[in-house]
Amino acid sequence: MNLPCVLLTRPAGRNETLSAALAVQGFSSLVLPALSLQAQNLSEEQWQDPNDFDLVLFVSSSAVNFYFAALQARGRSWPNNVLLAAVGLATATCLRTQPGVCSEAVLHPESADSLQDSEALWTVLEPRLAQLERVLIVRGHNGREWLGQQLEKRGIQVQRLAIYQRSPAQWSVEQGRQIRASLQAGRLAVLLSSSQSADAVFANVQSLGLMDVWARCAYVVIHPRIEEHLQSLLRQAGITAPPMVKRCTPDDDDIVAALMAVLSRD
Numbered sequence: 320m321n322l323p324c325v326l327l328t329r330p331a332g333r334n335e336t337l338s339a340a341l342a343v344q345g346f347s348s349l350v351l352p353a354l355s356l357q358a359q360n361l362s363e364e365q366w367q368d369p370n371d372f373d374l375v376l377f378v379s380s381s382a383v384n385f386y387f388a389a390l391q392a393r394g395r396s397w398p399n400n401v402l403l404a405a406v407g408l409a410t411a412t413c414l415r416t417q418p419g420v421c422s423e424a425v426l427h428p429e430s431a432d433s434l435q436d437s438e439a440l441w442t443v444l445e446p447r448l449a450q451l452e453r454v455l456i457v458r459g460h461n462g463r464e465w466l467g468q469q470l471e472k473r474g475i476q477v478q479r480l481a482i483y484q485r486s487p488a489q490w491s492v493e494q495g496r497q498i499r500a501s502l503q504a505g506r507l508a509v510l511l512s513s514s515q516s517a518d519a520v521f522a523n524v525q526s527l528g529l530m531d532v533w534a535r536c537a538y539v540v541i542h543p544r545i546e547e548h549l550q551s552l553l554r555q556a557g558i559t560a561p562p563m564v565k566r567c568t569p570d571d572d573d574i575v576a577a578l579m580a581v582l583s584r585d
Contacts, residue, residue, distance in 0.1 A: 323582040324501035326509045326536075328353040328516050330381060337510075340575045346582060349497055353516035353523075355488045358385050359460070359481055366393070367480045369401045373451045374426075376404040376440075376466070378458040380413040385482040386457045387417045402426060404444060407435035407569050434542060435569045437466040448473050460484045487519035495527035508537045508581045510574065514548040521552050530556060537563040537581040539574065 325341055325348040327334040338348040366389070369375050377383045383405075390397070397419035404426040405411035411427035414420055426447075428439035444451075453476045456467050460481045467477045490498075501507050511517045524533045533556065540546045546566055553561050567577035 323347070323506045323508070324349060324504065325578050325582070326351060326498065326501070326507060328510055328520055329512050330354055330356050333380065336571055337574060337578075340571070341578065344575070344579055346579065347501070349494075349501060351490055351494055351498075352488050353511075353519040354485045354513075356381050356385075356459075357484045357486070358388070359483055361389065361480075361482075365480075367455050367457075367478055368395070369455070370398050372401060372453045372455045372478070374402040374404055374444075375455045375457060376406075377410055377414060378406050378456065378462060380410050382457045382459070382482055383410060383413045383417065386480075389482065391418070402447075404440060406437060406440050409435075409569055409571075436542060437463060441466060441469055444470075448475065451475050453478070455480060457482050485515060487522055490523040490527060492527065495523075495529055498527075498529060499532055502532050502535060506537065506582050507532070507535075508539060508578050510578065511538060511540045511545055511549060512569070514545050517545060517549050517552060521556075534558045534560075534562065537565070539565050539567060539577045539581060541567060541569045541574070 323346050325346055327337055327348050327350050329352065331352050334350045334352070338350060341348050369390070377386065397417065399421070402424050403414050403420065405414055406427070408427060411425050414425050415422045426443050428435055428443055451470075454470055456477060456479045458479065458481060460483070467479060470477050498507070509520065511520065521533070524530060538549060540549060543566065546564055549564060550561060563581055565577045565581050567573045
């Protein structure tokens with residue numbers, strides 16, 4: 320019996336929980352990260368110590384893991400008097416598992432129904448701005464500037480630290496065959512967790528000759544901006560009848576429910 324299949328494209332180490340949850344529900348999955356993440360080798364001059372800031376803001380779980388690994392490699396621990404902020408619930412959960420971090424010191428959008436983005440975090444930070452003079456934003460090599468700009472407009476000094484580098488992963492010919500076989504066996508859904516990952520997936524689709532597959536998949540995205548970018552890529556590819564696209568929050572349970580919903584439709 321052929322199972323509906325999901326193509327999971329989040330960074331390495333962040334797909335396994337989803338894959339296991341989908342398997343329980345009778346869905347198979349292909350784990351093919353769209354982006355490869357590498358730690359930046361920071362000199363002591365480039366390093367930003369948390370003691371120098373009132374708040375350190377993390378844009379993703381990857382930013383958390385890379386930063387705390389670098390902190391521990393320097394033999395340092397998290398200071399008690401420095402607040403932490405996370406763009407979303409998953410990042411906040413990751414922060415709370417780090418050594419020395421007090422759960423109450425982690426600020427984040429608490430509603431699972433929110434978009435879990437910079438705008439949602441801003442509503443949490445805004446009442447505390449009087450307490451903040453210096454803020455560090457820990458992120459990948461590039462990223463959206465909106466939140467940092469809002470802080471700077473309020474007179475807060477903002478430092479940005481690129482703790483890791485994102486680069487497009489190159490899928491193999493054999494992985495391309497697996498994708499095509501999955502679609503031929505039944506419905507195939509693709510999870511896209513960022514606009515950059517959508518670009519990387521599209522590049523692999525083109526290089527592996529899978530444009531016909533791209534047009535026939537269903538898609539689940541975790542933010543309106545990703546959906547807009549995906550639709551732009553589809554138009555550029557000349558796909559005039561856009562595939563099904565379902566949007567959900569970044570919460571794992573919500574992602575699983577959305578993927579099951581698009582795969583279960585006739």
